[in-house]
Amino acid sequence: xxxxxxxxxxxxxxxxxxxxxxxxRVKENPETSRKLIIETSHPDLRIIxxxxxxxxxxxQFGGADLGVAGQDVLIENGFEGLYVPIDLGIAKxxxxxxxxxxxxxxxxxxxxxxxxxASKYVQIARDHFATKGVHVDLIKLYGxxxxxxxxxxxxxxxxxxxxxxxxxxNFLEEVEQIQEISAHLIVNQAAHKRxxxxxxxxxxxxxxxxxxx
Ligand SMILES: Nc1ncnc2c1ncn2[C@@H]1O[C@H](COP(=O)(O)OP(=O)(O)OP(=O)(O)O)[C@@H](O)[C@H]1O
Ligand SMILES: O=P(O)(O)OC[C@H]1O[C@H](OP(=O)(O)OP(=O)(O)O)[C@H](O)[C@@H]1O
Numbered sequence: 001x002x003x004x005x006x007x008x009x010x011x012x013x014x015x016x017x018x019x020x021x022x023x024x025r026v027k028e029n030p031e032t033s034r035k036l037i038i039e040t041s042h043p044d045l046r047i048i049x050x051x052x053x054x055x056x057x058x059x060q061f062g063g064a065d066l067g068v069a070g071q072d073v074l075i076e077n078g079f080e081g082l083y084v085p086i087d088l089g090i091a092k093x094x095x096x097x098x099x100x101x102x103x104x105x106x107x108x109x110x111x112x113x114x115x116x117x118a119s120k121y122v123q124i125a126r127d128h129f130a131t132k133g134v135h136v137d138l139i140k141l142y143g144x145x146x147x148x149x150x151x152x153x154x155x156x157x158x159x160x161x162x163x164x165x166x167x168x169x170n171f172l173e174e175v176e177q178i179q180e181i182s183a184h185l186i187v188n189q190a191a192h193k194r195x196x197x198x199x200x201x202x203x204x205x206x207x208x209x210x211x212x213x
Contacts, residue, residue: 024045060077074184083192088183130145174200185206
């Protein structure tokens, strides 16, 4: 039996069609069921439902053999113990820097100002500003990052952007794109070595269903 870790919401919704293309049906809908372990129509595959940011942890420590996680979560978590074989091309968005409309980010950077940056993605933010040579004070948040510049908590945020409508609704603007993000299949390295044959069927199914960039 192999265990696949998924998070509720867009990762689950966008992974389902991939499994269905391989003829695998999931027996419960996590949006309506309270169950955290869900059987599939495949006798050798079950799904566990965890927080998006916990998917790499479950896979890394063997609580799951496989998982689907965004690159944002992977970069923040680190890749230790993980094999990342397939860019699934789902949950596509980008990691960006955003500021309050009217804040002159370019000249603040040019002047060498020290910026207060709020983000859930502190590792990505730290690396980005270090590469640019910009001094920042990082403020770790767990959600609603868009609020931080509006109430004076931060000059800028580092967050995911897709349509841009969340930024627009909160009078923010995207001033820098850090990187494109999509969800990847991740595999426990030890499980991959041990169970290569039984895993290959699922790796092939995901590879066939993936639509990478
Ligand atoms: N607006 C978006 N459009 C497309 N993909 C997105 C968007 N926002 C996030 N994602 C991607 O989908 C993944 C899962 O996002 P989701 O919103 O389900 O979890 P989360 O709320 O960020 O995680 P957690 O519950 O752990 O805080 C993210 O890690 C990211 O890779
Ligand atoms: O550019 P947009 O299309 O508006 O998407 C961007 C929003 O999407 C993500 O939030 P998400 O939708 O995951 O909100 P949630 O974490 O509250 O579910 C992200 O944190 C942004 O707030």
